Amino acid sequence: MMIWLINVLHLCVKELRCVLRDRTMMGAIVVSFTIAIYVVATGAKADVTNVSFGIIDHDQSGLSMRIRQAIRPPMFQEPVVLDQESAQQAMEEGRFLFIMEIPRNLEADIHGQRQATIGLTVDATAMAQGQLGVAYITEIVLRETLADFKVMGMDERLPTKAVIHVMFNPNTTTSWFTSVMQLINNVTVLSVVLVGAAVMRERERGTIEHLLVMPVRASEIAVAKIAANGVVILLAVAVSTLLVIKVVLQVPVEGSVLLFLAGTGLYLFSLTALGIMLATVTSSMPQFGLLSVPVFVIMYLLSGSATPAENMPMWLQHLMQLSPSTHYVKLAQGVLYRAAGVDIVWPQMLAVSGIGVAFLVIALMRFRLMLARQG
Known part of the structure; x- marks a missing residue:
């Protein structure tokens, strides 16, 4: 040995x-x-960073403005206001990764506790950015809607409240x-x-x-x-x-x-x-x-x-x-x-x-x- x-x-x-x-x-x-x-x-980077964003705002309400202002750098570029025709062409040309369409009477429907739907078109050729971006945008819309409820004193009516704890990598x-x-x-x-x-x-x-x-x-x-x-x-x-x-x-x-x-x-x-x-x-x-x-x-x-x-x-x-x-x-x-x-x-x-x-x-x-x- x-x-x-x-x-x-x-x-x-x-x-x-x-x-x-x-x-x-x-x-x-x-x-x-x-x-x-x-x-x-x-x-x-797998994070959403400097992503192009377009928005079609049919509502022009306080809530829609809150949502628009919440979508900002560094994750997203400043939202570009579009109409229906230019949005479709811009998506086909690949100029925007996300295009959000806010319907008419969004704020009124939410305050009246009626169902409201916000449209989001995603260019999924950028798969990772698209998937993560949908999660971020959903969180932003929910957060701003709840904040608007709080201003109106309606947040206490919600049956549940989500509390998220991120461990080991908080940011x-x-x-x-x-x-x-x-x-x-x-x-x-x-x-x-x-x-x-x-x-x-x-x-x-x-x-x-x-x-x-x-x-x-x-x-x-x-x-x-x-x-x-x-x-x-x-x-x-x-x-x-x-x-x-x-x-x-x-x-x-x-x-x-x-x-x-x-x-x-x-x-x-x-x-x-x-x-x-x-x-x-x-x-x-x-x-x-x-x-x-x-x-x-x-x-x-x-x-x-x-x-x-x-x-x-x-x-x-x-x-x-x-x-x-x-x-x-x-x-x-x-x-x-x-x-x-x-x-x-x-x-x-x-x-x-x-x-x-x-x-x-x-x-x-x-x-x-x-x-x-x-x-």
Whole structure:
């Protein structure tokens, strides 16, 4: 066992030297965990921001004016007053994302407790903005209507009153979410690529024959590649979390960073084993890249980092439990956003470890076969 550990240590040093000398890969790591996270967090917004808005006001009442004045920057542009014909043409030309039509006698019908309907036309080609915008506009109309009731002394007649509490992100700041999810995405991509490229580099440069004549085992070579490349990514994640996310983007990290890094280490173990497994299936770097792309896409889109896992079909939710990214996203969100401890996230840590062991067993079997063919 001691000889095995010594051989792994020497091979780790060799792998670290190879990674650090690869300027292209090191540049990709630095950019991915600094500039890329900052640009995505500050540039890719899911919030409704500066959206064009048109309004057809048939009522011209105090309530309709309240609603018009409530629709203002930064979420919406100043409403442009339109008539029926120009509104239809403007929507077809894509000049407005929302057009609201306020009917005649709106204020009178509401004060008389009669049913009233406000029309809202949405350009759903901008799907995210359209969906969120409808929710915002509905809230604005309800809020201003209730405020008008209060002025008239009619609010006491309402049977219910909604009270909303927003937890963990009171202002629903997009960058708090996108920065951490982009970090997870970069970990997924680079950890697989880095260790897979290390294996493919040995094969393409012919240095794998040098390893075959040395007194080392396949398990020592594979574990060294997993450990060395995993340490590089783990250090990049630590720097990105403490510097870019906490300091630059000022995302409040509620939980233990050490616990998050421990979970990240388990995730890296799982992904680097997956990277070796994928590398043993292919014979060249282009093939490895083509095989890796669908793996990245599936793990990213269906892990819960892009869309909530609860929105997926039940059979797909069960199937994605076999992916380490699903459990890692839950762990990261629980620790960084909700200050979860080991007593809460241990199932995710255990699941990621178990999946990683399964990947490692398959990777070692495939790696031994690959070395045997090379020999």
